[in-house]
Amino acid sequence: MLIRKLFKFENAHIVRNCTSDRCKRSIHGHSYKIELLLKANKLDHGQMVYDFGLLKGVIKDLFDSFDHAICFWNQDSADYTKACQKFSARWISLPVSPSAEQFSRIFFFLAQQVLHSTQTQNGEGDVEVYSVIVHETETGYAQSFVEDIENLQMGELSLDSIVFSEQIQSEWSNPQMYEYLKEGKMFQNPSVELQVKL
Numbered sequence: 426m427l428i429r430k431l432f433k434f435e436n437a438h439i440v441r442n443c444t445s446d447r448c449k450r451s452i453h454g455h456s457y458k459i460e461l462l463l464k465a466n467k468l469d470h471g472q473m474v475y476d477f478g479l480l481k482g483v484i485k486d487l488f489d490s491f492d493h494a495i496c497f498w499n500q501d502s503a504d505y506t507k508a509c510q511k512f513s514a515r516w517i518s519l520p521v522s523p524s525a526e527q528f529s530r531i532f533f534f535l536a537q538q539v540l541h542s543t544q545t546q547n548g549e550g551d552v553e554v555y556s557v558i559v560h561e562t563e564t565g566y567a568q569s570f571v572e573d574i575e576n577l578q579m580g581e582l583s584l585d586s587i588v589f590s591e592q593i594q595s596e597w598s599n600p601q602m603y604e605y606l607k608e609g610k611m612f613q614n615p616s617v618e619l620q621v622k623l
């Protein structure tokens with residue numbers, strides 16, 4: 426069984442080394458739509474894969490970090506990355522280029538890390554990220570699956586190599602949440618009082 430949750434944000438980037446001249450040499454923005462698809466072979470006590478309300482916590486905050494932010498590849502020229510950090514309060518440094526393909530891997534990876542660090546409390550089953558689809562424009566999207574996340578040819582992803590600016594961190598419900606995630610601390614979903622006896 427699959428469920429899908431849609432997230433939206435505006436983000437700016439340059440995609441180095443691509444063929445399109447406008448994309449590789451000029452800062453520009455897109456209105457992104459992110460589809461997060463979760464799967465499970467068992468339903469929780471509410472007979473759901475995963476309550477959508479639970480996606481309004483850490484995952485929502487992490488995805489919303491990208492809104493009105495500039496993303497850059499940490500291998501880009503120091504002049505450029507320093508300018509991004511100087512002139513934009515909201516910036517994210519990435520270990521890979523901010524293409525739609527890599528965004529789909531980054532969002533898959535982040536959501537997967539959060540799910541693995543979340544203690545569920547309502548009888549949820551083996552909830553996993555199934556896929557992430559990143560719509561960069563009305564007509565084009567990139568979609569990643571679990572095998573793409575660990576594919577080193579596509580670039581190695583780690584929590585340490587994704588860096589959020591101080592401004593972004595200060596806007597999180599819990600400004601420490603990314604540190605907690607890196608330290609392997611568990612997030613706890615709220616407990617649920619059952620209304621119907623199972």
Ligand SMILES: [Zn+2]
Binds near residue numbers: 438440448453454455
């Ligand atoms: Zn672009």
